[in-house]
Amino acid sequence: MKLTQKFIMAICCFFIATSIYASDNAEKVTYKWKDDNGIIQYTERPPKSKAYEKITVKTGGAREVTQVSEEEAVMSAKDESQSDLDELNKANERNCKVSQQNLQVLQQMARIRVTENGEERILSPEEKQERISETQKQIDIYCKPL
Template sequence: MNRKILVFSILMAATPGLAADSSVYKWTDDNGVTHFGDRQPTGKKAEQLNVRSGTSRNTSSNRATPQERLSQLEEQQQASAERKKETALEEANRKQREANCKTAKANLKVISSNARIRVEENGEQRYLSPEEIDEQREKFEAFAEENCGPAQGGNAEK
């Protein structure tokens, strides 16, 4: 009797190990019906299921070829390089806007604080008329507004 219990215990202990070693395949037929089986179907893509962990892995018929993996990697690298290039361009544009904003603010400060502004034209110096000063102020304000707007994060000083 003890011998029967011992054999029965060994068989019960070995059964889960045997079941874990067997493969279960999952595939879908032409009608959209999902099937499960212990043998991989011929001519169909099947997914091998790991019964013990509940995860699955694709069989060799679904794996990408080395050429496909290389082409995917090249596409990813090209996309990454384009993003870096765009970021560098955006950074350069931002720095140029900052410099333009600073210059426009300085010009507005000068034109607002001086009653008389002297300019040089054709080798001769002359003073701007009040109308010309107002024209210049409007140009500097528009330039400051364009370069110091929301993308810059500041407002034009008057």
């Protein structure tokens, strides 16, 4: 290719690139108006013999998308799962303490009062033993480390 042909080719490429960029960042004009049925319409051309509002819409170019590396994604997931595990451990600690306190009360008190349907009553020995068994199961669940 001769130098003049290269120059013309470069100028053409420049104008093509500029027009593409300009169309991405161009302002679009839209017209808003009501039709005969009272429905709002949006068009690129103004209506004939109708009142309209001119709306200018600016469009931006494409945004750059940042890619997260696989290693960063794994580290983020690990941090999140560690945080979830820490919260679960704290909840288990609280539940463990409450269960141990409940077991202590059930074992030390001769009579346990409960309120059901607004009425107080005393647990029978069988009910008390059942509650001790349930509380022991809760201790087995909540008091072991994860």
